[in-house]
Amino acid sequence: MQDNFNQQIENLKINLIKMASLVDEQAEKAFTALETGNVELCRGIKAKELEVNIYDNLIQTQCENILALFQPVAVDLRFIISVMMINNQLERCGDIAVNIAQRVKKTNEHHSLIAETQILEMGKQAREMLKNAIDSFINNNIDLANKVIDSDESVDKFNKQIFKALVLKMQNETQLIEPCAHLIVLTRHIERLADHATNIAENLVFYVNARIIAHKKKFEKWGVSDQTID
Amino acid sequence: MKTKFHIKDLDLFFKEEKVLKQINFEIPANKILGIIGPSGSGKTTFLRALNRMNDLEDGTRIEGNILLDEEDIYKPDYDVVALRKKVGMVFAMPVPLPMSIYENVVYGVRLSGVNDSKLLDELVEKSLTASYLWDEVKDRLKTSGMRLSGGQQQRLCLARVLAMEPEVILLDEPCSGLDPISTAKIEDALTVLKKDYTIILVTNNTKQAARVADNTAFFLMGELIEIGSTGQIFTTPNRIETNDYITGRFG
Numbered sequence A: 001m002q003d004n005f006n007q008q009i010e011n012l013k014i015n016l017i018k019m020a021s022l023v024d025e026q027a028e029k030a031f032t033a034l035e036t037g038n039v040e041l042c043r044g045i046k047a048k049e050l051e052v053n054i055y056d057n058l059i060q061t062q063c064e065n066i067l068a069l070f071q072p073v074a075v076d077l078r079f080i081i082s083v084m085m086i087n088n089q090l091e092r093c094g095d096i097a098v099n100i101a102q103r104v105k106k107t108n109e110h111h112s113l114i115a116e117t118q119i120l121e122m123g124k125q126a127r128e129m130l131k132n133a134i135d136s137f138i139n140n141n142i143d144l145a146n147k148v149i150d151s152d153e154s155v156d157k158f159n160k161q162i163f164k165a166l167v168l169k170m171q172n173e174t175q176l177i178e179p180c181a182h183l184i185v186l187t188r189h190i191e192r193l194a195d196h197a198t199n200i201a202e203n204l205v206f207y208v209n210a211r212i213i214a215h216k217k218k219f220e221k222w223g224v225s226d227q228t229i230d
Numbered sequence B: 001m002k003t004k005f006h007i008k009d010l011d012l013f014f015k016e017e018k019v020l021k022q023i024n025f026e027i028p029a030n031k032i033l034g035i036i037g038p039s040g041s042g043k044t045t046f047l048r049a050l051n052r053m054n055d056l057e058d059g060t061r062i063e064g065n066i067l068l069d070e071e072d073i074y075k076p077d078y079d080v081v082a083l084r085k086k087v088g089m090v091f092a093m094p095v096p097l098p099m100s101i102y103e104n105v106v107y108g109v110r111l112s113g114v115n116d117s118k119l120l121d122e123l124v125e126k127s128l129t130a131s132y133l134w135d136e137v138k139d140r141l142k143t144s145g146m147r148l149s150g151g152q153q154q155r156l157c158l159a160r161v162l163a164m165e166p167e168v169i170l171l172d173e174p175c176s177g178l179d180p181i182s183t184a185k186i187e188d189a190l191t192v193l194k195k196d197y198t199i200i201l202v203t204n205n206t207k208q209a210a211r212v213a214d215n216t217a218f219f220l221m222g223e224l225i226e227i228g229s230t231g232q233i234f235t236t237p238n239r240i241e242t243n244d245y246i247t248g249r250f251g
């Protein structure tokens, strides 16, 4: 029974890694298109969505089966919970890559605008975070996960700065309102991608250290710790 | 929270062999304590130490103390008969006596000298209701207890213990060999009973401890490795041995 369980866990992990590499490819294409303005790259992204969704369903079903058949506890239970959460986050990252690609196509003629603001720097950082989040759970690398969690703040900062810059642009050059509006939405997508990468990293920390760290910053601001809430 | 048992530096020997080693902890009243651990880890021996059933075995010796309501149950003048009335026990194999269901329930009570039939009638209904068996047998109380199914027999044995109106109920793998529905009935009964009793449940089925116990103790090779709230033991055990046992990685 233990052998069977280990085999199923192994299999689940393999599927999650396959799913992650699909999403990673989507993100890679979207961000390269953003950086280079090569919209041709955007084509394959949407097509990958179907495959991602198949893995999403497969992983969901596998988790459900393992929970029902083995009723895992402790570290095994945390593993299943974190796989379910990471699966969900990855699926959304895939969606966001599609969204980013759409905005890249719409703003293609205004590539100079992208270069002018800090959108590329922000994109690089978010891209790096997703890559590291995926690497961290493949290799159980807590340090890397913590690095991802720490980067989230600077992406938020980029987002605010870029928003301001784009609003200013729209005020001064009304003919740029439309592309700027697209770019605001684009940066919002990038910001969400970084959030999901952060969640993935937090799920790894939960699995390894049995500590829930999501919303920790908010709790700190309110002066409560996660331990005080029952 | 009231402490029912206080176990202090308990060692237990069968002849030269030390089978319980330095057990120290308190068992709170009106809770269910689950005791888990591999075969031979000392669960049954520990349970039997709580009502001095090991005394019946030659060459048994203990060191340390077991306090029940702050009184040392191993002190020389302690009334062992009263102890076994106060601390009842249900065994793994149900042992119905070759008599009617009714007489099975009141057997111990009659032995202790009670014969008022109205009192006994009440006791039978109350005990069988509390052990979740009443509805199934109320129309055939005069038939033999041996004719019940295994699951029903086990609930009959629980009723027999309850009829003695103990304060503590010890159960040693009461559901081994029972189907899921009989098991659920016993578990439901225990969950209700803990309002009035302190329950200590030894089980080879860790999932059962997870379902019903408030606190869970993990024994290994005669040692108490870890005790904590059941939620903590089954989500974040502190000891690697506990983790390995509950996740089935053991041995």
Ligand SMILES: Nc1ncnc2c1ncn2[C@@H]1O[C@H](COP(=O)(O)OP(=O)(O)OP(=O)(O)O)[C@@H](O)[C@H]1O
Pocket: B014, B017, B019, B037, B038, B039, B040, B041, B042, B043, B044, B045, B046, B057, B204
């Ligand atoms: N009457 C006895 N005389 C000598 N040794 C005994 C006696 N009863 C038990 N032991 C020993 O004490 C140790 C603990 O046994 P115990 O029956 O308490 O284990 P357990 O945890 O209840 O195991 P199981 O899950 O198989 O019921 C074992 O090594 C056993 O061999």
Ligand SMILES: [Mg+2]
Pocket: B043, B044, B045, B172
């Ligand atoms: Mg035993």
